[in-house]
Amino acid sequence: MFNSSYDAKLDPKGRLVLPAKIKSAIPEANGTTLMLRMAEDYCLALYPMVEYRKLENKVKALNIHNLEQRTFQRSFFSTVVEVELDSAGRLLIPKTYQTYAKLEKDVVVVGNGIRIEFWNPEQYQKFVIPDPAEVSGQMEKFLS
Numbered sequence: 001m002f003n004s005s006y007d008a009k010l011d012p013k014g015r016l017v018l019p020a021k022i023k024s025a026i027p028e029a030n031g032t033t034l035m036l037r038m039a040e041d042y043c044l045a046l047y048p049m050v051e052y053r054k055l056e057n058k059v060k061a062l063n064i065h066n067l068e069q070r071t072f073q074r075s076f077f078s079t080v081v082e083v084e085l086d087s088a089g090r091l092l093i094p095k096t097y098q099t100y101a102k103l104e105k106d107v108v109v110v111g112n113g114i115r116i117e118f119w120n121p122e123q124y125q126k127f128v129i130p131d132p133a134e135v136s137g138q139m140e141k142f143l144s
Helices: 020-025 049-060 067-077 095-101 121-126 132-143
Strands: 005-009 015-017 033-038 044-048 080-084 090-092 106-112 115-119
Touching: 005 015, 020 106, 033 049, 033 095, 044 049, 044 095, 049 067, 080 090, 106 121, 115 121
Parallel strands: none
Antiparallel strands: 005 106, 015 090, 033 044, 033 080, 044 115, 106 115
16 A cells, blocks of 8 residues: 655656655565556556556456546557556656656656556645644545
8 A cells, every 4th residue: 555745856857766665665566566557647657567456357347348447548558558667666757658748857756546646746736635623524525
């Protein structure tokens, strides 16, 4: 499980070093291959293979003969790319993915349960709740 948020830097070649706590939470059985997706709210989502396969199986199970489901499948699979962690714990974020998420030098790395998200710092602030009292109210609403 991934949690917390970290400040990171994208190097000039488009590589990002995963924070040590995030990297250590990736299951060892995963190896060095991860799946990167252009995700909701203009962030990038990074999945360990075991979690990606669960999601992939759900998408593949949709009816290809149904226009809406087929269009969704096409849209989903066209926004996913395999990435590799190198020996230094870095992964290369393709340029089109950097552009989609508006990633420049500074990146917020967020553990979000089964996936890791990469955010432009300004964009990230638009999609989190800054007030602890409001978070408490949401917890009561959604978790009670």
